[in-house]
Amino acid sequence: MSAAYPWLVADIGGTNARFGTVAGPGAAVVDVRVLPVAGHADPAAAVRAYLTDRPAGQTQPQSAAFALATALHGDRIELTNGAWGFSRAATQAELGLSTLLCLNDFEAQALSLPRLKPHQLRAWGEAPPATEAVAAGTVMAVIGPGTGLGVGGVVRAPGRWLALPGEGGHATLAPADDFESAVLSHARREFPHVSAERFLSGIGLPVLCRSVAAALGEGEDISGLPTEQIVARGLSGESPACARTLDVFCAMLGGFAGSVALTLGSRGGVFIGGGIVPRLGERFFQSQFRARFEAKGRFQSYLEGIPTALITDTLAALSGAALALEQAEA
Missing domain, CATH: 3.40.367.20 (Hexokinase; domain 1)
Incomplete structure (x- = not known):
């Protein structure tokens, strides 16, 4: 069964991290905000900054997908051209997520192709x-x-x-x-x-x-x-x-x-x-x-x-x- 919405999605590059939320199956990504990677200690800090600026009363995401500009192998993730290095398990626990999917940024970019208008x-x-x-x-x-x-x-x-x-x-x-x-x-x-x-x-x-x-x-x-x-x-x-x-x-x-x-x-x-x-x-x-x-x-x-x-x-x-x-x- 699918996890409860909303979902948090992120596209994290060497310079900027883009965040948004998805309200339901097949829904458009909304509440998009771009944050500088250098302005935050790690993805968890950037997520907290993003969620803090969302309208009051909105449900906190329980599932997230991070598209990351690096090769992925194991728990430890280091951005190829960025300052962030982190543990996916520790980040999931810190943010209280039931699901944290990490994928290569161009895996996500490729998966965007079927939905392009x-x-x-x-x-x-x-x-x-x-x-x-x-x-x-x-x-x-x-x-x-x-x-x-x-x-x-x-x-x-x-x-x-x-x-x-x-x-x-x-x-x-x-x-x-x-x-x-x-x-x-x-x-x-x-x-x-x-x-x-x-x-x-x-x-x-x-x-x-x-x-x-x-x-x-x-x-x-x-x-x-x-x-x-x-x-x-x-x-x-x-x-x-x-x-x-x-x-x-x-x-x-x-x-x-x-x-x-x-x-x-x-x-x-x-x-x-x-x-x-x-x-x-x-x-x-x-x-x-x-x-x-x-x-x-x-x-x-x-x-x-x-x-x-x-x-x-x-x-x-x-x-x-x-x-x-x-x-x-x-």
């Missing part, structure tokens, strides 16, 4: 199929450049959706031309392994920008620029290195997305989440993303038939956490 997406060309039109066995994939780089998948099974969690963001990144080879060569002077996350993420954009500037060889000083300024200067055209960085970012993201599509066989679509790409606006849709997505030699025609779309709703993973809890409690 057209207003939460912007398709690149043909729109992905509606959920009701997705046949059993169909795979969909999601890639999210945020603080880090998340990758996940979901497959439709009879009566439920099965998430395919993983750590694909740490797969080795491949160049597609001589300039990208030069960029990667410069990055390898800092890092022995250049993963996709080293370039295609919030923590990675400064690395990518330094490497692009070095490969351009024009002497532009971009040292110390944070991701926000790289994006702003690149969009405005103020900095040639930052502008080229955004172009390389979009192109390499497309190539990486195509590799994920081939690996998972995600004929149901590849979705781009995370907080970085929505900031790029039209720059993303005018970029080489889709061309590079399809540029896989003999399998170009295979990829031409796979839709791609940007998730414009940055809170979508909360609905995926809710679905995970719903299926676990069924």
Whole structure:
């Protein structure tokens, strides 16, 4: 039997933790609030802060699902790019929860895909199929450049959706031309392994920008620029290195997305989440993303038939956490 509502759901990244509640089966996530990870000692402290600010008289949640930006194994959880480390058992006891489900953040992001509505997406060309039109066995994939780089998948099974969690963001990144080879060569002077996350993420954009500037060889000083300024200067055209960085970012993201599509066989679509790409606006849709997505030699025609779309709703993973809890409690 399902646990009593309301449920608490959370999407916890390296920078921000998003919280919301679910009032009943299939209900929308409401009372959403975003809290900074650095502003709280641990998830329990952040949950208490969130619950304190809810309207008086509301029932306290007895079940919760935490989507976490890290690999999960055992009781101890450490965020990959964040300060929180905690015991799931101790956190459950401290918060008085009957159920605490912990899942990878891109497991939750993948589970959000079946519940996405057209207003939460912007398709690149043909729109992905509606959920009701997705046949059993169909795979969909999601890639999210945020603080880090998340990758996940979901497959439709009879009566439920099965998430395919993983750590694909740490797969080795491949160049597609001589300039990208030069960029990667410069990055390898800092890092022995250049993963996709080293370039295609919030923590990675400064690395990518330094490497692009070095490969351009024009002497532009971009040292110390944070991701926000790289994006702003690149969009405005103020900095040639930052502008080229955004172009390389979009192109390499497309190539990486195509590799994920081939690996998972995600004929149901590849979705781009995370907080970085929505900031790029039209720059993303005018970029080489889709061309590079399809540029896989003999399998170009295979990829031409796979839709791609940007998730414009940055809170979508909360609905995926809710679905995970719903299926676990069924």
